[in-house]
Amino acid sequence: MKRVKLEKKVLSENDSIAARLRAKFHERRILCLNLISSPGSGKTTLLERTLEGFEPGERVGVLTGDIQTDNDAARLRRYKFPVKQITTGGTCHLDAGMIERALADFPIDNVDVLFIENVGNLVCPASYDLGEAAKIVLLSVAEGDEKPLKYPGIFFKSALMVLTKLDLLPHVPFDLAKAEKNARRINPEIEIRRVSCATGEGLREWREWIEKRREQVRQEGLASVI
Amino acid sequence: MKRVKLEKKVLSENDSIAARLRAKFHERRILCLNLISSPGSGKTTLLERTLEGFEPGERVGVLTGDIQTDNDAARLRRYKFPVKQITTGGTCHLDAGMIERALADFPIDNVDVLFIENVGNLVCPASYDLGEAAKIVLLSVAEGDEKPLKYPGIFFKSALMVLTKLDLLPHVPFDLAKAEKNARRINPEIEIRRVSCATGEGLREWREWIEKRREQVRQEGLASVI
Numbered sequence: 001m002k003r004v005k006l007e008k009k010v011l012s013e014n015d016s017i018a019a020r021l022r023a024k025f026h027e028r029r030i031l032c033l034n035l036i037s038s039p040g041s042g043k044t045t046l047l048e049r050t051l052e053g054f055e056p057g058e059r060v061g062v063l064t065g066d067i068q069t070d071n072d073a074a075r076l077r078r079y080k081f082p083v084k085q086i087t088t089g090g091t092c093h094l095d096a097g098m099i100e101r102a103l104a105d106f107p108i109d110n111v112d113v114l115f116i117e118n119v120g121n122l123v124c125p126a127s128y129d130l131g132e133a134a135k136i137v138l139l140s141v142a143e144g145d146e147k148p149l150k151y152p153g154i155f156f157k158s159a160l161m162v163l164t165k166l167d168l169l170p171h172v173p174f175d176l177a178k179a180e181k182n183a184r185r186i187n188p189e190i191e192i193r194r195v196s197c198a199t200g201e202g203l204r205e206w207r208e209w210i211e212k213r214r215e216q217v218r219q220e221g222l223a224s225v226i
Numbered sequence: 227m228k229r230v231k232l233e234k235k236v237l238s239e240n241d242s243i244a245a246r247l248r249a250k251f252h253e254r255r256i257l258c259l260n261l262i263s264s265p266g267s268g269k270t271t272l273l274e275r276t277l278e279g280f281e282p283g284e285r286v287g288v289l290t291g292d293i294q295t296d297n298d299a300a301r302l303r304r305y306k307f308p309v310k311q312i313t314t315g316g317t318c319h320l321d322a323g324m325i326e327r328a329l330a331d332f333p334i335d336n337v338d339v340l341f342i343e344n345v346g347n348l349v350c351p352a353s354y355d356l357g358e359a360a361k362i363v364l365l366s367v368a369e370g371d372e373k374p375l376k377y378p379g380i381f382f383k384s385a386l387m388v389l390t391k392l393d394l395l396p397h398v399p400f401d402l403a404k405a406e407k408n409a410r411r412i413n414p415e416i417e418i419r420r421v422s423c424a425t426g427e428g429l430r431e432w433r434e435w436i437e438k439r440r441e442q443v444r445q446e447g448l449a450s451v452i
Contacts, residue, residue, distance in 0.1 A: 006232050038264040039348050039377060040369025067349065069375050090379065092318070092349035120377070122265050123293065123318035123347050142368035142394065143266025149295050150346070151265060153316065168368065171397055 014128055017096035021103075021131025025114070026222040031214045032114045034130050036154055037138035039120030042164040044072045045197045046138065046206075047115055051079035053207050061111040063102050065094040065119045072117065082107050093124040096131060113214055122147070126154040133213065133225040134159035141165050142172050145179035148186050155186040159225075162206060166196035240354055243322035247329075247357025251340070252448040257440045258340045260356050262380055263364035265346030268390040270298045271423045272364065272432075273341055277305035279433055287337040289328050291320040291345045298343065308333050319350040322357060339440055348373070352380040359439065359451040360385035367391050368398050371405035374412050381412040385451075388432060392422035 025032050035043050047062060054060050061082040064072040073085035086094060086102050094116065108114075116132060118125040126135070137158040139147055142165055148155040155161065161183050163176065176194065183190050193209060195202035213225050251258050261269050273288060280286050287308040290298040299311035312320060312328050320342065334340075342358060344351040352361070363384040365373055368391055374381040381387065387409050389402065402420065409416050419435060421428035439451050 038266060038346070038369075039373055040264060040366070066376050068378050069372070071372055071376065092347075119349070120264070121318075121347060121349050123345070124350065140266070140368065142366065142391065143264075146295070146297055147265055150292050150297065152294050165368065168394065168397055171394055 011127060014096045017100055018129035018131040021096055021099060022222065024108075025131060025133070028108070028112075029218050029221065030108070030112050030114055031210075031217045031222075031225065032116065032130070032132045033210070033213075034116045034118060034125075034132035034135045035138060036118045036122070036125045036135055036158070037120065037164075038122045038140075038143060041120070041138040041140040041143065042197060043117050043120070043138055044075055046162065046164060046195065047076055047117060048079070049197045049200075049203055050115070050207065050210070051076065051081055053203065054079075054081070056080060059110055059112040060115075061106065061108075061113070062115045062117065063099065063106070064117040065098070067091070067119060082111065088119060092119060092121050093128050094118050094130060095128045099130050112218070113210065122151045122154055126157055133217065133222050136160045136162060138162045138164050139179065139183075141168050141174040141176075141179075143174075145175045146182060148179065148182040152186045155183050155190065158187065158190060160191045160193065160209065163192065163194045164197065166194050166201055167198045237353060240322045243326055244355035244357040247322055247325060248448065251357060251359070254334070254338075255444050255447065256334070256338050256340055257436075257443045257448075257451065258342065258356070258358045259436070259439075260342045260344060260351075260358035260361045261364060262344045262348070262351045262361055262384070263346065263390075264348045264366075264369060267346070267364040267366040267369065268423060269343050269346070269364055270301055272388065272390060272421065273302055273343060274305070275423045275426075275429055276341070276433065276436070277302065277307055279429065280305075280307070282306060285336055285338040286341075287332065287334075287339070288341045288343065289320075289325065289332070290343040291324070293317070293345060308337065314345060318345060318347050319354050320344050320356060321354045325356050338444070339436065348377045348380055352383055359443065359448050362386045362388060364388045364390050365405065365409075367394050367400040367402075367405075369400075371401045372408060374405065374408040378412045381409050381416065384413070384416060386417045386419065386435065389418065389420045390423065392420050392427055393424045
């Protein structure tokens with residue numbers, strides 16, 4: 001019982017920092033998106049293709065979380081937008097405090113879309129509000145179409161599911177319709193996009209999803225998206 | 227600081243139960259193997275192919291962990307060996323207490339190889355000793371060859387890395403030699419097997435790995451494996 005109580009305390013501390021972050025994002029009209037998935041579902045690759053699609057000088061930035069290494073930041077920096085690595089040193093998720101500390105020396109004034117790439121983990125990051133406008137869950141077709149039922153927390157909390165690695169479909173036993181049905185059983189409101197970063201399929205629709213929310217935030221603030 | 231202290235307390239409680247389990251496994255000459263990976267790396271499929279390879283009546287059993295659903299147990303029961311689902315209801319890993327409770331009505335006397343399929347999570351399960359003889363980490367070639375560096379904890383603690391979904395190699399950017407080098411940078415002692423459950427490649431070598439340890443445990447007890 002003590003453990004549950006302490007967990008609640010940690011989460012409530014997290015929530016107050018997240019509320020502070022959300023107020024800041026709202027005030028500055030920043031669309032913050034929190035990308036969550038298993039290791040190897042293609043978060044970094046999707047971000048590479050996404051950054052590639054923005055014109056130089058666009059107001060876009062990334063905070064990328066990993067337990068160890070700064071490989072991901074190195075990959076993402078090639079696109080010349082502000083990128084900062086958060087190395088958690090063992091912790092299995094990002095929390096709001098890590099985001100607040102990372103933003104202290106991040107050029108937030110030059111950004112109106114902020115991507116957060118969470119630690120690769122389909123479970124724990126779902127419990128931590130980072131002040132984002134929306135959580136986005138990625139699911140690669142190599143992982144299996146039953147995953148939304150087995151890891152319901154993150155599918156319940158996400159505004160969007162991005163099915164990735166669509167090019168592998170001919171080689172794996174993955175039923176797209178079943179995966180989407182399973183996700184909607186957990187979260188009837190969830191939106192869905194299908195992409196392949198290898199062939200480019202679906203990237204336009206994914207970018208349109210972002211641009212639509214970005215425009216909403218610009219005009220009406222965060223509340224219109226959450 | 228309080229949080230760290232409590233985490234230590236939880237882990238030390240876990241360790242005493244794990245020690246009890248290990249003593250029990252040693253006494254009964256049971257080889258217990260704890261399989262850990264990301265969601266969708268193919269733990270259940272590998273176990274299906276493994277159970278299929280055992281003769282009817284062989285002394286083999288499985289405890290399979292999931293956050294929700296008992297899909298995995300349903301899949302594994304078809305092979306007619308004792309299988310029990312542990313549904314964690316949100317918890318991101320199995321702990322020793324869950325194993326002890328599951329064994330209370332499991333026919334442990336009819337088993338001398340016990341597989342534990344952990345929750346799909348490459349991070350948290352690494353911290354929880356379940357009294358196993360060895361942790362085994364699975365990494366699918368769809369996930370990326372840099373994963374041992376990004377999630378070092380589990381690669382450091384595992385006796386064996388099984389590279390899965392080898393049949394996908396022609397379709398994904400995965401360098402086998404690099405993945406193995408990365409795993410050995412974290413854990414120079416780690417053994418490695420490569421399998422494809424789709425084609426059957428490598429399954430014989432994986433079964434031989436198990437049989438060798440089973441024989442050691444039969445003859446000399448657990449200490450010879452750990």
